[in-house]
Amino acid sequence: TTQPVNVTVTGAAGQIGYALLFRIASGQMLGPDTPVRLRLLEIPQGVKAAEGTAMELDDCAFPLLAGIDIHDDPRAGFEGANVALLVGARPRGPGMERADLLEANGGIFKPQGEAINAVAADDVKVLVVGNPANTNALIAASNAPDVPKDRFTAMTRLDHNRALSQVAARAGVPVAEVRRLTIWGNHSASQYPDLFHADVAGRPGSELAQDRAWLLDDFVPTVAKRGAAIIDARGASSAASAANAAVDHVHDWVLGTPEGDWTSAGIWSDGSYGVPEGIMSSFPVTSAGGPGATWDVVPDLEIGELSRERIDASVAELVEERDAVRGLGLI
Ligand code: NAI
Numbered sequence: 001t002t003q004p005v006n007v008t009v010t011g012a013a014g015q016i017g018y019a020l021l022f023r024i025a026s027g028q029m030l031g032p033d034t035p036v037r038l039r040l041l042e043i044p045q046g047v048k049a050a051e052g053t054a055m056e057l058d059d060c061a062f063p064l065l066a067g068i069d070i071h072d073d074p075r076a077g078f079e080g081a082n083v084a085l086l087v088g089a090r091p092r093g094p095g096m097e098r099a100d101l102l103e104a105n106g107g108i109f110k111p112q113g114e115a116i117n118a119v120a121a122d123d124v125k126v127l128v129v130g131n132p133a134n135t136n137a138l139i140a141a142s143n144a145p146d147v148p149k150d151r152f153t154a155m156t157r158l159d160h161n162r163a164l165s166q167v168a169a170r171a172g173v174p175v176a177e178v179r180r181l182t183i184w185g186n187h188s189a190s191q192y193p194d195l196f197h198a199d200v201a202g203r204p205g206s207e208l209a210q211d212r213a214w215l216l217d218d219f220v221p222t223v224a225k226r227g228a229a230i231i232d233a234r235g236a237s238s239a240a241s242a243a244n245a246a247v248d249h250v251h252d253w254v255l256g257t258p259e260g261d262w263t264s265a266g267i268w269s270d271g272s273y274g275v276p277e278g279i280m281s282s283f284p285v286t287s288a289g290g291p292g293a294t295w296d297v298v299p300d301l302e303i304g305e306l307s308r309e310r311i312d313a314s315v316a317e318l319v320e321e322r323d324a325v326r327g328l329g330l331i
Helices: 015-025 044-059 098-119 133-142 157-171 205-209 212-224 226-234 240-255 305-327
Strands: 005-010 036-041 065-071 083-086 125-128 152-154 182-184 192-194 263-268 280-286
Touching: 005 015, 015 036, 015 044, 015 240, 036 044, 044 065, 083 098, 083 133, 083 240, 098 133, 098 305, 125 133, 125 240, 133 152, 133 263, 133 280, 133 305, 152 280, 157 182, 157 192, 157 205, 157 212, 157 240, 157 263, 182 263, 182 305, 192 212, 192 305, 205 212, 212 226, 240 263, 280 305
Parallel strands: 005 036, 005 083, 036 065, 083 125, 125 152
Antiparallel strands: 152 263, 182 192, 182 280, 263 280
């Protein structure tokens, strides 16, 4: 029998947590042959609600669920973690400046990075979902000096999936026939969804991109501002689609990306494509899957002038955020 994989989920009592945990426990994240042990990390006020979610998980009688425990101490919550999903974060409150937001989240992601460094499994893979995701991931990674930097990632898969769906609708093709889209930069309004290298049902994405009015006034802003549109319509932020993207991200990291395709993830930049080293930026990536799998940047894409400008603008925002958290002593 296979040993269960320890999966730690922070913010387990939140709305993404509620959409995420059942899918992990049912085997959709790590595959149908891998038992999982869930470790839920909450703040003390969230523990009771997490217990309720754990009761419902029990009541699903998932054959792959080997156990659940609940903690409010990161040192206990990340003990032995093979996969860590960092969902809980501090949302921007009324009147909060960006520096306040970064500082408040530093108070969460610095100790969590330290705890991962101290107690997680040697093969730990970390996905940061909680916003500002890229910079929170940078803070966690920077405070885990013994864990290789490529084990820390930030989620831009929801943006990637949103872009796939927009392109499929525009081209009138099934979403499964859209491949090789890329989200570059920050998971924020400055992100750049890149259609130029895509394969859209056998036709190059650059054909669709020739309609610059659609590209720049419709496609790019629709993807970048989708989160706000969901809040407008639903009265609450994206939760099921965010959970779905987290499942997709870890699934493809651990089990590999499909042949001939790639995906997008925020990773520790190695300087590829002119993105400064040591910021967490989204890139086109593949994973070969298996033990020790890493996200590898897709090499040798030609970046045109329009794309270059957009990538540089989003990367500049990430550099500013890095400088801000450096100034706060968080990294
Ligand atoms: P939520 O407010 O419903 O839940 C957050 C949960 O985190 C709460 O239960 C809270 O008690 C918990 N929490 C807060 N601090 C914690 C800590 N230090 N340790 C453990 N748990 C803690 O929020 P929701 O809707 O589940 O969203 C979570 C985060 O995901 C937000 O930051 C949101 O902005 C972000 N998000 C990111 C997306 C992405 O594409 N990267 C997409 C959608 C949301």
